Amino acid sequence: MKVIYTDKPGRERGVCYRLLSQFFGVIDGATQVVVEGEAPEIIEAYEAAGIKVGEQSGGDQSETDPHKMNVPELKEWLTAKGIEFDASAKKPDLQALIPQE
Secondary structure, eight states, rough: EEEEEEESOOEEEOEEEEEEOOSSSSSSSOOOEEEOOOOOOHHHHHHTTOOOOOOOSSOOOOOOOOGGGOOOHHHHHHHHTTOOOOOTTTTTHHHTSSOOO
């Protein structure tokens, strides 16, 4: 199920809308989560549960800057670069592994 956290809930069929200010925890059954606005606590909770979180955009644009990636994207990027990391590492620890260029 797709879950969208926003200040402007909609009525899209098959989508669960929640207000940004009313986050009470990860929703069971969520497979895709979109956060429209600043809500790092929501993003961190879903990423900790292993659910990818994205931002609402006009198209499917993948982030290319590893400093801006969410945890699953960053883990994938580090793996592709051959950089080893602890699977339970938090985002700041993973970002510390990004090579300085």
